[in-house]
Amino acid sequence: MxxxxxxxxxxxxxxxxxxxxxxxxxxxxxxxxxxxxxxxxxxxxxxxxxxxxxxxxxxxxxxDAGARLPPLLFDDEQAVALAIALQIAATTTGAGIQEAAARALDTVRQVMPARLRHRIDTLQVTAVQQPTARPVSQAGGDVLATIGAAVHAREVLRFDYTSPRGAAGETRADPPPRRVEPHHLVAWGGRWYLVAWDLDRADWRVFRADRVVTRAPTGPRFTPRELPAADVAAFVAGRFQGFDGTGGWPCRGEVILDLPAAEVSPYVFDGTVEEAGPGRCRLVLGSWSWTALAATIGRFDADIEVVGPVELERAFARLARRYAAAAAPPPPQ
The missing domain is CATH 1.10.10.10 (Winged helix-like DNA-binding domain superfamily/Winged helix DNA-binding domain)
Structure with a gap:
């Protein structure tokens, strides 16, 4: 026994x-x-x-659930997942639990066996907030651990990178293998991303971790370059919003909507909304193209008055022609 x-x-x-x-x-x-x-x-x-x-x-x-939290047991994968979640909570602004998450992470780390503590120490995660959530990508734990270790050791990383091509579900590797200086492993909108300097393209790149197939061994050590942004959060946000992190949206316009500001502001995450009279509001918003900006504003389902610029007016005109053609009855056979 x-x-x-x-x-x-x-x-x-x-x-x-x-x-x-x-x-x-x-x-x-x-x-x-x-x-x-x-x-x-x-x-x-x-x-x-x-x-x-x-x-x-x-x-x-x-x-059952009790009045207080008793000691718990975790297997290796659960312990690593918990530590990653605590890292994200500790570095995410606005959550109000950063200090508590950091203390919890220290507590979990202290009781981990050495092999798991090493994995956590090398898997440094940067959490970048995004208002709209997406399904979590299926990046494998081994891939994340390899990327995190390369970021921590400042070693050149080699990997194959797959991207959707052709028919739905079809993927194709992009030869030759990518060679990058990995700088950050980022959690953004439910997916994992690698922020790295691409040595062959001499430029910054953001790679989806679930499309990375790492190759061994890692390359020589490197001295980290300075990101072309205030921080990694600004850089990643800029890449997904269509600019390089040094400025704002490439297309920014202003309109008057026939809706109260209180009904519009909950759905505007990086623009400004202010009252413009009874039942009306002024909206300043940006996007990566004028057509995309016009379509985004149109989703509020209200009468629109364009304040400017003229490129936004033209984008609304293009969309109006397209929508009118789509609504027209089909020609007789």
Missing amino acids: QKTSTRLLLLLSLLQARQDWPGALLAERLEVSQRTLRRDVDRLRELGYPITAFKGPHGGYRL
Whole structure:
């Protein structure tokens, strides 16, 4: 029979793995009698774990929510995932929990075995906020660990990069392998991205981590270059918004909407909204093209008065012609 302490840890791990455990099955997994199982459950209860017994043909035990948080057990992957989540929370402004997340990360790191602590120390994540969420990409943990280690060690990274081409779901590798100086591993809008200096293209690039297939070994060490932006958040936001991080949107316009400012402002994340009279508001917004800006403004489903510039007026005219043609009945066959 296992030592009591070892058995209690195994019992706790099993109770965390599923909602309900039939008593007979739990005793079988622990290789103990039902009487010993009851004593072990009582010991966990004394330590603060809210374990309840349920009756029935297959009566057993479940671990419920309690009034306070007892010690928990995590496997290796859960521990790494928890540490990454705490890193993101600790570096995300506006959440109001940065200090608490940083202290929690220190606590988790202290009790990790050396092999996991090394993975966490080399996997430094930068969280960049984005208002609209997307499905989380399926970047593998090994890929993230390899990228994070290269960022931490400042070593040139080689990888194959796939991108959607042709038919839906079809991908093709872009030969030859990319050679980059990795600078940041970034969480942005539900996906992982690598911010790096592309050695062959002599320019900054942002790569989706789920399209990266790393090659070993990593290359020589490098001295980090300075990002062409105030910080990595400004740089990544700029790349996704169509500029290089040194300025604003390439296309910015101003309109009057026949909607109250209170109804418009919740949906404007990087523009300005102000009252312009009863039931009207002034909206200043940017985008990567004039047509995209006009379409974005049109989604508010209200009458629009263009203040300027003239490029925005022309974009509305182009969209009006396209929409009118799309609404016209098809010609007779």
